[in-house]
Amino acid sequence: xxxxxxxxxxxxxxxxxxxxxxxxxxxxxxxxxxxxxxxxxxxxxxxxxxxxxxxxxxxxxxxxxxxxxxxxxxxxxxxxxxxxxxxxxxxxxxxxxxxxxxxxxxxxxxxxxxxxxxxxxxxxxxxxxxxxxx
Numbered sequence: 571x572x573x574x575x576x577x578x579x580x581x582x583x584x585x586x587x588x589x590x591x592x593x594x595x596x597x598x599x600x601x602x603x604x605x606x607x608x609x610x611x612x613x614x615x616x617x618x619x620x621x622x623x624x625x626x627x628x629x630x631x632x633x634x635x636x637x638x639x640x641x642x643x644x645x646x647x648x649x650x651x652x653x654x655x656x657x658x659x660x661x662x663x664x665x666x667x668x669x670x671x672x673x674x675x676x677x678x679x680x681x682x683x684x685x686x687x688x689x690x691x692x693x694x695x696x697x698x699x700x701x702x703x704x
Contacts, residue, residue, distance in 0.1 A: 575615040582608030595660035595670040599653060606649040613642040 582604050589601025620634035660670045667673075 572615060575611055579608045579611040579615070582611065593671050595656060595663060595672060598672075599656045599660065602649065602653060602656065606645055609645055610642045613638045613645065 586601045586604030586606075586608060589597045589604065592598060592601070617635045617638035621632045623633040623636055663670050663672075
């Protein structure tokens with residue numbers, strides 16, 4: 571059973587990663603969902619079976635580990651918030667461009683060139699020279 575859960579988690583991680591690398595926000599949202607489902611499967615499979623951890627119910631050696639369940643619940647809540655943000659971005663993109671594809675940013679491309687970095691270095695050197703004069 572553990573091997574089956576590990577294979578399921580690996581399949582979810584692989585499909586989720588593939589979808590996260592796409593340019594469409596709808597695919598990114600689905601990929602995020604698959605990734606978090608894979609993480610939740612791993613977290614839940616990491617716990618062990620046992621009795622509920624209620625004091626006085628049985629010996630402490632028979633208790634189930636509540637930590638993986640708490641971590642999975644936290645992951646679900648965080649995923650819900652991130653998914654809500656991505657859905658809002660996709661809706662806004664759909665309203666503006668009738669498409670949910672993430673476009674290349676011209677300013678980001680400019681920063682990635684050497685000229686923009688050189689301009690930053692020159693500006694910083696001029697600032698240092700002005701501070702020395704003052």
